[in-house]
Amino acid sequence: MRHIDDRERRARLARRHGLARGHPDVVTATRAMTVLHATEAATVHLALWARVPGVTVADVDAALYDDRALVKQLAMRRTLFVLPRDLLPAAWGSAAARVAVQQRKQLAKRVAEAGLAADPDQWVAAASADVLAAMADGVPRTTRQLRDLVPALDGRFSIGGPEKKWGGDFPIGAWVMTLLGAEGRVVRGPNAGHWRLNKPTWVRSDLWLDEVVGPWPEDKGYAELVGRWLATFGPGTEADIVWWLGATKTIVRRALADVGAVEVTLDPSTGPGGPGGGTGWVLPDDVEPVGPVEPWAALLPTLDPTVMGWKERRFYLDPADTPYLFDTNGNAGTTAWWDGRIVGCWVQDDDAVVHLVLRDDVGAEATAALQAEADQLSAWLDGVRIGTVYASPRMKGARLG
Structure with missing residues (x-):
């Protein structure tokens, strides 16, 4: 059986x-x-800034709202993603x-509890139909509109x-x-605010x-989802895919069989196999060795798809750093990377200048490369200052403004 080590x-x-060559x-980059x-x-x-040299905000917005080659969609784990249109x-x-079913x-249930209708299912169906009828002119509108x-x-x-932190009106x-979006009957159109803020308009799909x-x-x-995940993140464990997909083991195992995934062994630091190492999966045409790359530096944002791609992250993240770089719900804050490993995070001061917050001394070469990334960002x-509700403990402790 093919072995793929952490390196x-x-x-x-x-x-x-x-992240190494763009x-x-x-x-x-999204694909x-x-x-x-x-x-x-x-x-x-x-x-996308971290992956596409020379990219501009206008480039991203054009792909989303002009060319519509990329579309925002609520999907895995009730999370909003940008998907290639196909x-x-x-x-x-x-x-x-x-x-959508959930x-x-x-x-x-909420409609019934609020006493809005004797038949809540009929209310949801009628409200949905009324919304779609109101959107028949194709004009992007916010929820308020x-x-x-x-x-x-x-x-x-x-x-x-x-008494509940998550409660409220x-x-x-x-x-x-949100329901209509999950069902694919509406999509998010042009953003009604600054690019750093989530203020969507809605349009019928x-x-x-x-x-x-x-x-x-x-x-x-x-x-299809599992096949694309393997092309991006493989090798990965069954636990990685179940977590990322927000699905069951049965669904994942069936999908792995459908794409003809090939079993490989991983280093002992990853997978549920303990000292003997774990089992991972790759696509059938992805078993050939991949050569090393030159050392590289990257600064990634909160909830970056690389950081959030695996549940089992030991091959690129020291477990001791997890409580500092992720919140209690497992959401990643900003991260600083050197040569394939997370070595810290980054924050901004009051003037929006990016500063590195490194956990350890990473050496002169790494520090210089990361500082160059910080200057470019x-x-x-x-x-422009980027706010977030997913600031990690390290980000909170390092705030400079």
């Missing part, structure tokens, strides 16, 4: 993720990553459909109580639009996308 895994990461454009995290709007632009049917039929049940056209969106309901319109292919069958959709941001 080769880091070389694969460097080459395929565009990709030519934003669509190629190379399978998807980009988009929970925070700035993550998309900063993840991946949408696979996601709609699998991971997004799984989320969202529909939760929305109906849609509330003026669809009275049903103007309600609110409470979740939890004052929520607008029902946001829940309806059939009006935003020239040719809309319906959702694929579930098995086919999951196989400061220049690219040009005074």
Whole structure:
């Protein structure tokens, strides 16, 4: 059985993720990553800055809103991603459909609890139909603007109580639009605010996308997602894929079989196999050795797709650093990379200048390379400060402003 050690895994990461040599454009870079995290709007632009030399904000926005080669979609783990357009049917039929079922049940439950209708399922169906009818002109609108056209969106309901951190009063319109987005019936159009802020407009999918292919069958959709994940992140363990996909072991095992995935062994530091090493998976045409690359430096944003690509991260992250660089829910803050390993994070001061926060002495070569990245990122941001709700403990402790 082929063995892929941690050194080769880091070389694969460097080459395929565009962190050592870059990709030519934003669509190629996104395809190379399978998807980009988009929970925070700035993550998309900063993840592409790290992978596409010379990229501009306008380049990213053009791919999203003019060419529409990239589309934002709620999918795996109820997370918002940027997908290459041709991946949408696979996601709609699998991971997004799984989320949509959950969202529909939760929305109906909230409608019933709020006393909005005796038949909550019928209310959800009627509200959805009214929204889609109001969007028939193809004009991108925010949820607030849609509330003026669809009275049903103007309600609110409470979740939890004052003693619950996650509780509060929520607008029902946001829940309806989230459901329609998960179902693939609407998509996020142009952003209504600054590129670093998440202020989406909504457009019907059939009006935003020239040719809309319906959702694929579930098995086919999951196989496509797993196949693309393996091309980007392989080798990976079953646990990695289950976590990333937000699905069950049964779904993942079936998808691995459908794509003809090949079993490989991994170094003892990864996988559930303990001292004897773990088992990973690669695509059948991806078993040839991948050579090393020259040392490289990178600064990645919160929730970057590389950092969030695996559940088992020991081949690029010292477990002792995890509590400092991830929040308690497992969300990654900013990260600083040297030669395939995370060595710290980065923050901005009041003037939006990027500063390195390294956990240890990484040596003169690494420090100089990372400082060059920090200087380039400061220049690219040009005074724009990036806020985040996913600041890691290290980022919070190092804030300079």
